[in-house]
Amino acid sequence: MRKIINDPVKVVADALRGLAAAHPGLRVDLEAGIVVRADAPRSGKVGLVSGGGSGHEPLHVGFVGHGMLDAACPGEVFTSPVPDQILAATAAVDGGAGVLHIVKNYTGDVLNFRLAADFAKDDEDIEVATVVVDDDVAVQDSTYTAGRRGTGATLFVEKIAGALAEEGAPLEAVAAVAREVNERTRSFGVALSPCTVPAAGRPTFELDPGEMELGIGIHGEPGRERVKAGSANEIVTAALTAIDADMPLRGSDTLVLVNGMGGTPLLEQYVAYGVASSWLADHGVTVARSLVGPYVTSLEMAGCMISVCRLTPELLRLWDAPVQTPALRWGR
Amino acid sequence: MRKIINDPVKVVADALRGLAAAHPGLRVDLEAGIVVRADAPRSGKVGLVSGGGSGHEPLHVGFVGHGMLDAACPGEVFTSPVPDQILAATAAVDGGAGVLHIVKNYTGDVLNFRLAADFAKDDEDIEVATVVVDDDVAVQDSTYTAGRRGTGATLFVEKIAGALAEEGAPLEAVAAVAREVNERTRSFGVALSPCTVPAAGRPTFELDPGEMELGIGIHGEPGRERVKAGSANEIVTAALTAIDADMPLRGSDTLVLVNGMGGTPLLEQYVAYGVASSWLADHGVTVARSLVGPYVTSLEMAGCMISVCRLTPELLRLWDAPVQTPALRWGR
Amino acid sequence: MNASDFAAWIRRAAELVTADAERLTALDAAIGDGDHGLNLARGFGAAVTALDGLPAGTTPGKVLIGAGRAIVSKTGGASGPLYGTALRRAGKTLGDAAEPDAAALGTALRAALDGVRELGGAGEGDKTMVDALAAAVTAYETAVDGGAGLPAAARAAATGAAEGAEATVPMVARKGRASYLGPRSAGHLDPGAASTVLLLRALADVTGGEG
Amino acid sequence: MNASDFAAWIRRAAELVTADAERLTALDAAIGDGDHGLNLARGFGAAVTALDGLPAGTTPGKVLIGAGRAIVSKTGGASGPLYGTALRRAGKTLGDAAEPDAAALGTALRAALDGVRELGGAGEGDKTMVDALAAAVTAYETAVDGGAGLPAAARAAATGAAEGAEATVPMVARKGRASYLGPRSAGHLDPGAASTVLLLRALADVTGGEG
């Protein structure tokens, strides 16, 4: 294991201690296992809570702050948080206008957030709305399956819903825009290496340097298909073709994320973005805004994921609104 | 090779194409191989030019913009830029107030920047001042050696000198503050894995998972010493002890960077920052500002580097000044 | 079975999942995210701690509800809410009974299965813990219907669980993380089904049922 | 040697560094950053292109200056400015001579060495290209002083360079990237010294000197 850790089973708590020290604008409650905006709860403002397994940083803890999340509940590495955590976060950010749970579509996250929402409503009388993010086109969507995974769209949902909540919009409106962003976003990822969960101590799968996994998620799991490792052109084209097949892009104004999975240098992420930008131009797609970097990671996995959101003028306006979090910041 | 590239010898040019597409606020001249602020040259403003081998992204290209660099000249991967590039960048940002070259202390960078400065003065009549950054305490400083390497301090120098230049200060003042930041900063790095230069196609060195390299630079080179891989406590303590031995920290107000080398998850970087923050508190050192993330990388190397700058009130003021670049942004 | 027998069941289950944590995690690494053993060791560890806090003279129902709550609170992942809900439902079904008989335990086990089904939405054949649990409950009921006592029925349930788990190997997953792999999920034992076997084996162990 | 002999030297040097690029890069990976062969292949490739652009009837001096400029402009790294400066200095020293003799070439080689020393600040024993180049220049001068013609002197220089390079193996580097390794740099051949051997061997090859 090539890791900077003390105790493999305390890595999340140790990281939260570092996060607390590094960001005085966050309130980190190690006991409850939650990260909260220092100024929460804000009376009359809808609270935004997200969370999931750790190992995807900066998602979610790095997106807590003005214009984005009010709280995050980090679970153990790649393991959803537990209802107690989610409930504590929900109670901490409720300013009387209700709380939106932003949940990536993994059975564990969905179930734990569902139980927490039940507790919040039943025991604490907090109004909770839930949006489930499921943007990954590598997985077939069907009512008979667990459905698509939530990946890169989560960042878009948190930013855009966060901007609307900051303006004082009511819970239904914030939930509606969150769902709209999710519905308008598709993602596809590729892995060139596995990663190692500290507590497990060995890579999540084996992959020869000459191979790659197409259609991965963000939990170090293998993808839908293993193929010969391809060039940047092949990787990006595979991702964008899959996205475009699911949600035709031609003629759209888009927001594009080229996301490093954790172990791919930024240099290569820019190579990938260069290819993506040409592909999109060639296919009649306008890129209104873009983001290149490791935003939704899978520990030190090598690879990248591409997310494309078909914007509306209102979504663009909300994307551009000021945001001040550890990992995403502009306008203040 | 687990890389997202097309042609290994064109990776820098391909990445610059992506950078240009992603950041309309930058002017990327692929022919000249330079990245320039869209509003350069600004009449009467000192121009800041830095550069060096590629593979350290976001350094330097990601630090071009308001309040930081006016231009960057990226060389081939881990290879200094050539004088023509540096000269083109210098000419592109000269607004009549002279240009500051910020050069990391590697023979190749120093020599190429020196030739470029000579050309700029002799042929183009541009006033050039040079600050050589050499903050790495792993290397012994002596007039009989190449001296210390430039690493994390480069970010501090570029940010703080950039802020002063933005205020309209003259070249001597900007150069002086750049030197002051360099003199007040020390760094030390640790590698848990090597990295692979695309054109070379194989790792820069071999390292067993149970080993680590102490005292590395940022070019995938082995360190001063190979030891048994240690815990986060051991790694961070080794780094801070080396820094403190060279420049006693007790009683100082500091700016601290815990820098991922490229292949270490942000989660682990926060673990490292947590340890650093305790160590510093225990040793009577105040952390006024901090930064945690992969800012000065060595491709996909696993490991981290710690940089500590002993602030003055003026340096803190300049650090806090607004900055708007792809990788560092606040206040606007 | 009285309250301390139920507590012994939970303790034994904690022992078994902890001893087998590496295997469960390895099964999960193959078609999931490689944390199932870690999750259950943490969750059942918390359940054991919760049992220590129960007052003397508590009921079997309260034992299961307390263990279930702790598992929901500490496990995380998909298995935490599912196993936690299973135990809570079973506990609620037992009501105030001080010493439920074989039939009462059967009703509780079926309630546990229904709870898992409702919360997770998986049916038999979806390659989840439901395959093992459903087979266990059916085997238990068949044994009781055939006149078996609680120990023998528990042993039948453990055997049924093992068969149900084994049957997941060729299945293509339709629920949980393994479903993301599509056809690649076939050929692997479902980790949740494997842990369900341990929970039923723990029941057989503490009731001393012969196979 | 006339202008086309000098051009042939540069072309031959480009061939040799390109053919040996992998070895040079591997030497650099051991104690530097693993790009020396890549750098020189790029730089000397550019020098060859620059030669193609020189007018007919050019002088040896202009050949070396043109090649040196191209190397400075395209190589990067430490070796680019150093080798480029070496060639430019040598070219300037040759002046307008149409066919410099053995002594004139000796003066130019010494000027090249001085140029590298001034720009890089390294002396003999610092484990750099200076060790190979200084040994080559001394061997060349000794041969000429002993009455050798240009071909034999060039061969002596190549042999001297090889000896000088070999001598870098036990040294602890005090300049360039290898110096960061401290004592760990001992036991490795300096990549720049190794490439200097190729440049002198190219000279011997095109002048046809026997060893």
Ligand SMILES: Nc1ncnc2c1ncn2[C@@H]1O[C@H](COP(=O)(O)OP(=O)(O)O)[C@@H](O)[C@H]1O
């Ligand atoms: N919808 C579901 N219904 C029933 N069981 C499920 C469902 N989803 C997952 N499981 C079970 O949970 C197990 C995985 O548990 P675990 O690894 O602890 O959680 P996670 O998948 O969140 O990492 C699977 O092997 C499967 O048996």
Ligand SMILES: Nc1ncnc2c1ncn2[C@@H]1O[C@H](COP(=O)(O)OP(=O)(O)O)[C@@H](O)[C@H]1O
């Ligand atoms: N100060 C110096 N003086 C002379 N030669 C040097 C000096 N520094 C480095 N060199 C030579 O340059 C070689 C490395 O060249 P190269 O790998 O192309 O550049 P870089 O070190 O910038 O990657 C070293 O092996 C050494 O021979």
Ligand SMILES: [Mg+2]
């Ligand atoms: Mg999990």
Ligand SMILES: [Mg+2]
């Ligand atoms: Mg180099």
Ligand SMILES: [Mg+2]
């Ligand atoms: Mg799992």
Ligand SMILES: [Mg+2]
């Ligand atoms: Mg080199």
